[in-house]
Amino acid sequence: MLDIRWIRDNAEALDAALAKRSAEPLAASLIALDERRRSLVQALQDMQSRRNAASKEIGAAMAAKDGALAESLKAEVAELKTAMTTVEDDSRKADAELADALSRIPNIPLEDVPVGRDxxxxxxxxxxxxxxxxxxxxxxxxxxxxxxxxxxxxxxxxxxxxxxxxxxxxxxxxxxxxxxxxxxxxxxxxxxxxxxxxxxxxxxxxxxxxxxxxxxxxxxxxxxxxxxxxxxxxxxxxxxxxxxxxxxxxxxxxxxxxxxxxxxxxxxxxxxxxxxxxxxxxxxxxxxxxxxxxxxxxxxxxxxxxxxxxxxxxxxxxxxxxxxxxxxxxxxxxxxxxxxxxxxxxxxxxxxxxxxxxxxxxxxxxxxxxxxxxxxxxxxxxxxxxxxxxxxxxxxxxxxxxxxxxxxxxxxxxxxxxxxxxxxxxx
Missing domain, CATH: 3.30.930.10 (Bira Bifunctional Protein; Domain 2)
Structure with missing residues (x-):
């Protein structure tokens, strides 16, 4: 299996190697899958950060006897929890999709391997x-x-x-x-x-x-x-x-x-x-x-x-x-x-x-x-x-x-x- 980090940094090299194997270019599609995976990971981290911050704000609102604000924050936390479940599922699917795509890519030939179709x-x-x-x-x-x-x-x-x-x-x-x-x-x-x-x-x-x-x-x-x-x-x-x-x-x-x-x-x-x-x-x-x-x-x-x-x-x-x-x-x-x-x-x-x-x-x-x-x-x-x-x-x-x-x-x-x-x- 190839390293997605290497692919991101060497997209042209990957496609050139695949061409030597008479295979279609894949770097762009793999990077797109990785971008989606990374964006979901970032979204989940942002939601977790906001949930943690909101939970602290609930405590502060209740200490200040601001019931309306506390209820509003509780509603936000509940919505975040629901949204996070969806994003976690999407993130797992994105991980699996990228892993499957990477598992099907052939290895990179060494430079001294002769190029040929068969x-x-x-x-x-x-x-x-x-x-x-x-x-x-x-x-x-x-x-x-x-x-x-x-x-x-x-x-x-x-x-x-x-x-x-x-x-x-x-x-x-x-x-x-x-x-x-x-x-x-x-x-x-x-x-x-x-x-x-x-x-x-x-x-x-x-x-x-x-x-x-x-x-x-x-x-x-x-x-x-x-x-x-x-x-x-x-x-x-x-x-x-x-x-x-x-x-x-x-x-x-x-x-x-x-x-x-x-x-x-x-x-x-x-x-x-x-x-x-x-x-x-x-x-x-x-x-x-x-x-x-x-x-x-x-x-x-x-x-x-x-x-x-x-x-x-x-x-x-x-x-x-x-x-x-x-x-x-x-x-x-x-x-x-x-x-x-x-x-x-x-x-x-x-x-x-x-x-x-x-x-x-x-x-x-x-x-x-x-x-x-x-x-x-x-x-x-x-x-x-x-x-x-x-x-x-x-x-x-x-x-x-x-x-x-x-x-x-x-x-x-x-x-x-x-x-x-x-x-x-x-x-």
């Missing part, structure tokens, strides 16, 4: 590795997995409907191995604290990280008004909500391997085959809580941590700097890691690492204190996939395919595979 405006930051050189024909993951007997899309559809997958046997073990490998890497080498967070959260947690109110249709809600998490970013980031942290204890770094749940409301017709775009999937999440001065460097570090997963797996990938029109709602800058999928003959996103500035910190009222400084500052937050386990499984299936249809287990996963070196057809 993914066509994204810029290649780096390319790692090369496409696998084969003599056999590449295949898509769902062809390979079904032929081996370890992926069952039809069975999943009977149980749960579309966009679900049953992963079985040796491939299920490999997916588990991938998650374990990622957690071990991030906790033992990259300094992240492993967390097992709740998979259901309240409204204020979703609001804190920016999923609510704007993106409710992308979420699943329970019958008792909780939300299934779309990413572990939500509970991990909210671990510091409404807290005051000591600057010297920052950064805090958290990681979690969790199921994630997304309605994919805006993805009708996209990636309907296979397990690229699912309602339920596993992901290793990375979250950092930093001070204002460290967040940009932390963004580069977090991205490198996600890259390390793909490097250890020997996968060909590229890092893209997302343009203003393709960035997420709460991000100031985002790097997407896109892995090469031979079956699709294309790069596909496997991780997204974003720096959010104090955007989420304000929504969560999460602050930090610098030693010997009385002023509190809002924390800066970052989040990234380290990485999406299901999509990494897809990448391994397609990139490690052998001519006979089996899949070679990457060396880095061997300690987790119980002696399996190949994924072979179900017996």
């Amino acid at each position: 993914e066509s405006g994204n810029v290649v930051k780096l390319v790692h590795g090369q496409k696998p050189g084969w003599n056999h024909t590449p295949k898509e993951h769902f062809e390979i997995g079904e032929a081996l007997g370890w992926l069952d899309f039809e069975g999943a559809a009977k149980i749960a409907g579309s966009r679900f997958t049953i992963v079985k046997g040796q491939l299920a073990r490999m997916e588990r191995a991938l998650g374990q490998f990622m957690l071990d890497l991030h906790t033992t080498e990259h300094g992240y604290l492993e967390v097992q967070p709740p998979l259901m959260v309240r409204d204020d947690a979703m609001y804190g990280t920016g999923q609510l109110p704007k993106f409710a249709e992308d979420l699943f809600r329970t019958t008792d008004d909780r939300w299934l998490i779309p990413t572990a970013e939500v509970p991990l980031t909210n671990m510091v909500r409404e807290q005051i942290l000591e600057a010297e204890k920052l950064p805090l770094r958290f990681t979690a391997l969790t199921p994630c749940f997304r309605s994919e409301a805006g993805s009708a017709g996209r990636d309907t085959r296979g397990m690229l775009r699912q309602h339920q999937f596993n992901k290793v999440e990375l979250v950092s809580i930093t001070d204002a001065e460290s967040s940009i460097d932390e963004h580069e570090r977090m991205t490198a941590c996600a890259e390390a997963v793909l490097k250890r797996l020997g996968l060909h990938y590229r890092v893209m700097t997302l343009c203003t029109g393709d960035m997420g709602f709460g991000a100031r800058k985002t790097y997407d890691l896109e892995v090469w999928l031979p079956g699709q003959d294309s790069f596909r996103e496997i991780s997204s690492c974003s720096v959010c500035g104090d955007f989420q910190g304000r929504r969560m009222n999460a602050r930090y204190r610098v030693k010997d400084d009385k002023a509190l500052k809002f924390v800066h937050t970052l989040n990234g996939s380290g990485t999406a386990v299901g999509r990494t499984l897809i990448a391994v299936i397609e990139n490690y395919l052998n001519e006979d249809g089996s899949i070679t287990v990457p060396d880095v996963l061997l300690p987790y595979m119980g002696g399996l070196t190949k994924i072979e057809k179900a017996g």
Whole structure:
């Protein structure tokens, strides 16, 4: 969330930033809402002052035995009390209206973010590795997995409907191995604290990280008004909500391997085959809580941590700097890691690492204190996939395919595979 005081002082900068995101200018309407809110607050203060003064005057009039004046003042106080109730209601409504409007404004892109309307405006930051050189024909993951007997899309559809997958046997073990490998890497080498967070959260947690109110249709809600998490970013980031942290204890770094749940409301017709775009999937999440001065460097570090997963797996990938029109709602800058999928003959996103500035910190009222400084500052937050386990499984299936249809287990996963070196057809 942006600060209305900053908006009042930087109206042109806000509208320029919104234009970069292909959004309509909002500064004037937001300032008008704030003016109304401020005028109601001032009116209420004036009424309270007058009521207090009139109450004292009543006492003075009665002491002077001026009954007519006392009654007149009593009538004025009664009218003020009625009017104040109306103004208080209007003030609360104005507060709520401004808060709602502010909650729907996207974050301000950093100056070095490329300007563009959609993914066509994204810029290649780096390319790692090369496409696998084969003599056999590449295949898509769902062809390979079904032929081996370890992926069952039809069975999943009977149980749960579309966009679900049953992963079985040796491939299920490999997916588990991938998650374990990622957690071990991030906790033992990259300094992240492993967390097992709740998979259901309240409204204020979703609001804190920016999923609510704007993106409710992308979420699943329970019958008792909780939300299934779309990413572990939500509970991990909210671990510091409404807290005051000591600057010297920052950064805090958290990681979690969790199921994630997304309605994919805006993805009708996209990636309907296979397990690229699912309602339920596993992901290793990375979250950092930093001070204002460290967040940009932390963004580069977090991205490198996600890259390390793909490097250890020997996968060909590229890092893209997302343009203003393709960035997420709460991000100031985002790097997407896109892995090469031979079956699709294309790069596909496997991780997204974003720096959010104090955007989420304000929504969560999460602050930090610098030693010997009385002023509190809002924390800066970052989040990234380290990485999406299901999509990494897809990448391994397609990139490690052998001519006979089996899949070679990457060396880095061997300690987790119980002696399996190949994924072979179900017996």
